[in-house]
Amino acid sequence: MAERPADERALVLAAQRGEREAFSALVRTHERRAYAVARAIVVNHEDAEDAVQEAFLHAYRALHRFLPDQAFGAWLHRIVANAALDITRRRKVRDADELPETVASPFRDPAESSELRQRLKDALDSLPPRQRAVIVLHDVEGFKHAEIGVTLGIPEGTARSDLHYARSHLREVLGSVRSEL
Amino acid sequence: MTNEFRGPELVRDDDLTRELRSIYEAPSDASWWAGFEQRINARIDAAIAADEWWTVPDRWLRVGLMAAGFAVIVAGAVIVRSQMQVSRSMAYQTIVDPATADLLEVAERGKLTEQQIRLRVLTGRH
Numbered sequence: 001m002a003e004r005p006a007d008e009r010a011l012v013l014a015a016q017r018g019e020r021e022a023f024s025a026l027v028r029t030h031e032r033r034a035y036a037v038a039r040a041i042v043v044n045h046e047d048a049e050d051a052v053q054e055a056f057l058h059a060y061r062a063l064h065r066f067l068p069d070q071a072f073g074a075w076l077h078r079i080v081a082n083a084a085l086d087i088t089r090r091r092k093v094r095d096a097d098e099l100p101e102t103v104a105s106p107f108r109d110p111a112e113s114s115e116l117r118q119r120l121k122d123a124l125d126s127l128p129p130r131q132r133a134v135i136v137l138h139d140v141e142g143f144k145h146a147e148i149g150v151t152l153g154i155p156e157g158t159a160r161s162d163l164h165y166a167r168s169h170l171r172e173v174l175g176s177v178r179s180e181l
Numbered sequence: 182m183t184n185e186f187r188g189p190e191l192v193r194d195d196d197l198t199r200e201l202r203s204i205y206e207a208p209s210d211a212s213w214w215a216g217f218e219q220r221i222n223a224r225i226d227a228a229i230a231a232d233e234w235w236t237v238p239d240r241w242l243r244v245g246l247m248a249a250g251f252a253v254i255v256a257g258a259v260i261v262r263s264q265m266q267v268s269r270s271m272a273y274q275t276i277v278d279p280a281t282a283d284l285l286e287v288a289e290r291g292k293l294t295e296q297q298i299r300l301r302v303l304t305g306r307h
Binding site: 023024027028031032035036039040049052053056057060061116117120121124135136139140141167170171174 | 192196197200201202203204205214217222224225228
């Protein structure tokens, strides 16, 4: 369950004083949403996990710069998005040299279960990372355009146009796959 | 299809949304999230430990810098002192050198000018 803002502020202040347990509580509160943000940007579950870990570590180290009156979630999401975009860029360079090898994970990606989903997943992978992030954050996670703008560091209007292009592209793919099946 | 509030171009495709949600479905297992939380905290703890490891050399660095500064001061004092000793011994040598002493005696008697004394000292001719 999410902490109430007052509790969260107290946790942030305690974490800033160096109380490690308080930061653990913040991790517990925000890990799911942070995972959703990361998963919207990267192409697989393992990278999302990596991005979230990296982001929490960065947040921990930068905590002294955070103003407790701000929304911790929004600040953290921005860090998560940056970490995820960084991983996406690094993976792009790495994949140019070698074929990606998926590490065994207890969590199975539901997209593997059907041809349609696999084709849609391929189409998602072919989208620019920002467009992919916008459509997933909006349509799957229920973020508003303004929240997406803050998380990804882009104007609200850009988020709207990205959503439009991403949807058009994916609808096209979905339509052609359905006509084939 | 569902029309959104802002602008006709942002038309949501419910089928597409459903498929996207199935692709991006987050792990639902509570134990997975508990494990994830532990992995995040373990990574932070490992980073803290690594940071602390680096602070030890910092402490030693300060001690090292102080020791190096002290060594420079001592070395400087030794050099200055040895130079003073060298110049003092040269001065003694000049005074006790019999040839120079003779010349000074002659000069005192007014037989040689200062220039002549210098010339004789340089040529070694007394």
